[in-house]
Amino acid sequence: MLKSSDRVAVLLHDGVQGTQGKTGLTFTRYCSDSAVAIIDHDCVGQSFRALTSIACDAPIVSSIEEALQYQPTVLLIGIAPSGGVLPDVWFSEIQQAVEAGLSIVNGLHTALSPKLKDRLKPEQWIWDIRREPIGLKVGSGAARSLSCLRVLTVGTDMSIGKMSTSLELDRAAKKRGIRSKFLGTGQAGMMISGDGIPLDAIRVDFASGAVEQLVMRHANYDLLHIEGQGSILNPASTATLPLIRGSQPTHLILVHRAGQMQIRNFPQVPIPPLKTVVQVYESLTAAGGSFAACKVAAISLNTAHLDHDAAWGAIALIQEETNLPCTDPIRFGADILLDAVLNCEPAV
16 A cells, blocks of 8 residues: 555654564665654664664654654554554554544554544555455465466574565566566565565465465566565464465575574574575475475575674585575675576476
8 A cells, every 4th residue: 555655654662773673674674765754762863874774864753743844644653562462652643643644554463444544534544454365265286387486485583584585586686677576475575565465464274375366466477576474493483384385486595594593582492404494494395285396595694793704704604504505685685596596406
């Protein structure tokens, strides 16, 4: 529902430097031209670019009221609190935005439309992203019949860069003139692309079918980048299998955070050597619906916590360990990953 002409205020209280701002930070990274104000009472007046290294110069303000001077047309809720539930303290600010004529993009599990739809003016809207699409069916493996390349990002853990990797791959492909499309499967990916499915809001019986419908709807592209979710290694994750079954990927990109040895929220769960993780994902994908063989084409390494030299050292180490191409697509671009996909020998 977002248009390129929309002027977006991003609600990011405690999220610019905190741990719950992933959604808003990712939006500003990939839609910086749309962001006209960042709302975070902890960082008022500071440089957003300096704080985040994201190329966005929108001012940081303290409130909706202050943001209105920059003439936003949309308020985007960029915080992802635990459980996806809207804190009561934010609701009054969202009400203010609606009363001021702003439309709302809401990625939380708490639906806002039932509470605020009676206050909307003509042309004003609320996009509650985490709502199950209508008309879903169970998966059938139909995507295997498509001629397009389908690249799924998979990870050693949650929240390590699968969405960013897919977006960077799509950006690199479009620069080369390839008919490429990013398919969002979570709230941030949907906000950025304006399309997709909220996988974590879909009943498990229909999850692979929802992914399948999304992929089939965009089968006219030559290259599809399916946003990965979760990890097969994380005991709290349920998203990986539906993504594999529904997209029937032709290629996998494995995403890992440099130096991470355990699942972040379950430190008692170790991450195996990456060569083992590659084998797990390739074996799992071959059995993921219609038994289409699929290779991990490359490794996307998150080095955000390392300095430049340490990042290159970590990349070299992973390449030696796995014998696969590796880079950090945010720091160094995604061309190495894209080349690996385009040049990867078909799995047998």
